[in-house]
Each structure stands twice: as structure tokens, then as C-alpha cells.
Amino acid sequence: MSEDQSDDQRDTQDDDPRRVLTGHELETELLADWRLLFSTLHARFETGDFATGVRLVDAIGEAAEEADHHPDIDLTYPRVTVRLTSHDVGGVTSRDVALARRISDLAGSLGATPEPAGVSVLELGLDTWDADEIKPFWIALLGYEATDDDVELVDPTGTRPTIWFQETEQHETPRQRWHLDLRIPPEEADGRIRAALAAGGTMVSDAVAPRFWVLADPQGNQACITTWIGRS
Template sequence: MSDKTLRTHTDTVGAEGLDDWRWMLRALHARFRTGDFVTGLRLATAIAEAAEEMDHHPDLDLRYPHLNVRLSSHDVGGVTDRDLRLARRISELAAGVGVAADPSAVQVLELALDTADLEGVRPFWLAVLGMSETASPDELVDKGGSLPTLWFQETDPHDEPRQRFHVDITVPPEVAPGRIEAALAAGGTLVSAAREPAFTILADAEGNKACVCTSAGRD
């Protein structure tokens, strides 16, 4: 298999023994509980050196007291063997400095806009948010990583008022049931579980919807 061959989540994290990592939205994600900023910086530096050696570079987000890492092969738009090897190396580096991963803490936020006129509204959002196009016509991304992905969901024409945006929050499969339970306990309602575990549709007390999503059940 070529280094640039896309992998699917069904043959990746579990089969490769990458217990620190979770597959979400065409990338591998991990959070390492560094405990303090200096340790986080030390780990980030070690990762940078390993990335240079492998000529493959992750996205690093250093916070107090953790380091978030995202791995994806941008040239092919998903996870490849390069990401698997670097993920394994990063886990080794973290273990070497006594830092544990917290897979349950990783999550990815997306915004979805209901529209009956994709071609009519898409150029506006592309311009006003300064985002970039992808191979998918219904998706816009911020290549700098500051903004969540914006995607467009087809709907029928309608008059206002009606909810147009909804939130998609992607979490590890083992986290989703607890997140859903907490949302329901907080006054939410279950709109549909027909597509779980891929996604579960919830609504708040006013009917505003949000989807709790996982990689399970998706390609």
C-alpha cells in the first residue's frame, strides 16, 4: 500500500493499536494532558523534530494544560500510512516524557446551514468568512484552522422564521452516549436516532437542533 493511499477508519485506529487517537472527519485527533505549559512545549518541540525527520507535519494546538494534535495528509484529503506512523511516534514521545493521552476529550465542531439555493448563498459565505473551497461543493474550510468547517444542507424553500444554522459536534464513539444523555437531561429532546451512531439529532427547548456525530457508521 502506498504512503499516499487513503485509509478508512474501519481498518485504522483499532487495528493499528493507536489507542491514544480517535478518527474524526478525515483526520486523527489526540489530546495529551501535559499538566503544565513547559511540558507541553517540550512535547511539541519533540513532535516538531520528529515531523521534520519524517517530512510530514501535524497541526499542533498548545494550551494550558494540554496539547491537541491533528494528523491528516492534506495532499490527498485524509489519513494515510504517513499519519499512522507519525501518530505512533507521537505517542511514543508523549510516553517518554510521562504524558498521557485523553481520547475522550477530543471533539470537532462544524456549522451547517440549511439552504434551498446552494449556488446562491455559497459565494457569499466563501467571501465573508474568507474560507476555501474543497472537492465537495457543499463544504467550505478555513485552511488556517481558526474557523470550523461550514457545510450546506439541502432543504426545501421556506419563509422565515425558521432555523437555518445547526451545530454538528463530532466526538469519539464512546463519548457520544454520555453527551447525548447529558443534553437530554439538560432539557433537550431526541429528534431522531435513525442514523446513530453516525449522528443523533437533538433539539433544545425552543426546537433548535444539534447533531452529536461520530466516525462510526461513516465512510
């Protein structure tokens, strides 16, 4: 794609600030510091010390107020993690892209180093033959809420993993019923899988990779590495 074509595509994408961009469209934006995980852009910046992290958070706050578009920010020593999404439309839009570029510039001006390989999102999948029967228990126990489509349970504070339910035939315990879904940047998948296999794991299935891979630990407990590729 030529530079002019790329610019034209971005101009088209910017025409509607409420339109949710696809993963492939976001790839053309060349946001080197950011990765799409589910419906959110994620970035991590290594600040080296806490004071620099505070200055970066302050600068991001000012930029967000100017744009009237506000990210979620975690400040820990020695890094700042930022998440951007347009909550009103349920995905990433040109508004998020513009603010992501601004945040990257701010981080660079403070000497903070981007670490896109460090971002991930953990989900918990629960195998069940009757999700409606057990959802009320997990909502009550964890203080979670059902999503509008009633498919997942989410933490209203946004700090704990989403829980989703996978249909299975009825069976007796102790057959495994929980498994971990780890969403990571696509380019990190191969390395993470190799590390898991080297640690004694096995590949259960890569039939739909790179959408997801199913791995198991030495005792057969399964977990999935997932990416955005191959999803609508």
C-alpha cells in the same frame, strides 16, 4: 483476530503509504491515544504545565522533520492537541499511523497524559433552498474558501468550523436554519447524548445512528452528534 493476523494486516496496510485507511482499518492499529474525526487523526495530551507542553511540541517537531510528515499542533495551557492527516491524498495513511505512534511515545516519556475523550470537531450546517445563491456571501463575509467539490466552505487557516449546506424547502424566517454538527469519538456519543437529554433536550431522531443523532434544545433548536461509523 490472532496477533499474527493483525501483524499481517498492518503489513498489508503499510505497503502503500499513499493509501487512505478506513475507520475500521485504523481501529485495528490500536492507537489508544488517537481518534479519527473526519479525515484526520486527533489526540490531546494533558501536560500539567506550559513548560512540558513546549518540550513536547519541540520533540514532535523533531520527529516530524525526521519523518518528513508534519502534523498540526496547538499548544495551550495545560495541554497539546495534535492533528495528523496526509494532505496529498486527503486522508489518514500508514505515514500518519507511524508518526502517531511516535508522538504517543514522546508524550509518555514526558509524563503527558492522553485524553482522547476531549477531542472533537465542530461543523456548521446551514439549511437552504439554493446554496449557490448564498455561498458567495459567506465566502466574502468570513474569508472562507469553497472546497474542490464545491460542497463545503472551509477556513483556509484551519482554525474555524467548516460550513456545509443542507437542502430544504423554501420557508420564512425565523424558522431555524443554522444547526451545529459535532463530530466526536464513537465511544463518547452515548455519554454526550445522555448529558444533553438530562439538560432538557429531546431526541429528534436516531434512525441512522451511530452515523448521527439529531437532538433539540427545549425551544426546538436542533444539533447533531456525529461519528465516523457508517460512512464511506
